[in-house]
Amino acid sequence: MTKTCWWYIRLHCLQFAVHKLSDAGNRCRKERTPICTSLLGCCPRCLPWGLGTRTAPVARSSEGPSAVVTKLGRADLDIKTWGTGCVKVENMECENCRIETEKGTSILNSIKSHTIHVQTNGGKIIGLGSLHGNTDIHVTGESSVNIEKLQGTSISISTEDGLLKTKYLYAESSFLSSAAGDILLGSVHGDITIETKTGNITVDSADGCLKASTHQGMIDVYVSQGKNIDLKSQKGSITVKVPASFKAYLQLSGSKVDVSPEIELKEIQSAPKDGHITITGHMNQLNDTDQWIKATTQNGTIHLKSQSWFQSIKLQVP
DSSP states (O other): OOOEEOOEEEETTEEOOOOOEETTTOBOTTTOOBOOSSTTSSOGGGOTTSOGGGSOOOEEETTEEEEEEEOOOSSEEEEEOOTTOOEEEEEEEEEEEEEEESSSOEEEEEEEEEEEEEEESSOOEEEEEEEEEEEEEEEOTTOOEEEEEEEEEEEEEEESSSOEEEEEEEEEEEEEEESSSOEEEEEEEEEEEEEESSSOEEEEEEESOEEEEESSSOEEEEESSOSEEEEEESSSOEEEEEOTTOOEEEEEEESEEEEOTTOOEEEEEEEEETTEEEEEEEESOSSOOSSEEEEEESSSEEEEEEOOHHHHTTOOOO
């Protein structure tokens, strides 16, 4: 018995059922002709609407049918695959983009859409170029998310055990979460909330309001121009890196607080209690608490370090 897979694409609010593809011959079940370059991978007689020239052909692999879409134009794009069927969408501008896979990988390259929704139950999500639009990404199991650049009004991404990684994030509001996977972020801008249970959180550069919390993981953040920074970990250590000229009110609380000697704090107050210590003070300012950094860990150590912008982007400075 041959393996089969169903998938569909919806364009301009029209939904078309796709004929069954079989491993024996790659032929349209209706016309018994080879798969060609029409819209849904069926022969031209199966699609009399003449929309086939607006997408790339369906790609067939030994692991199951895949969808490859390019240059759709301003329309709704809705793709769903089963099994190991993969999806690749590139150079796309549309009203709404929705992609769902089971075990297949989704590759998105240079997408601009009002809304972008991607979901998988075991595959990878890879973003090349820029994803521009209000984005909602949800993955389960060990699925990972790795995106070059995200830009939109609101961004929401959640994973379970897989890695969540993005190099650039520009949004008014962002929410990123993972149960056990690490969250690795490059340069982030805007108000962002990050949550994990056991995964670690790393932010190479934060510009805006940042709230990050984890139960067992560690937090490592460089604050370039952040306004309000709130970092919490139950059992892990927290490392906060700031430029030497950074101005903020600081409240650092942990089993141990380590402040680098090159950082000078004013109006320092120390309050040890039951093996826990809380240090407050002002960095490069006095009597101003509008811009602040709060770092709290129950059982870990707080590290406050000075770091230059060149070091934050990992450049080698002579």
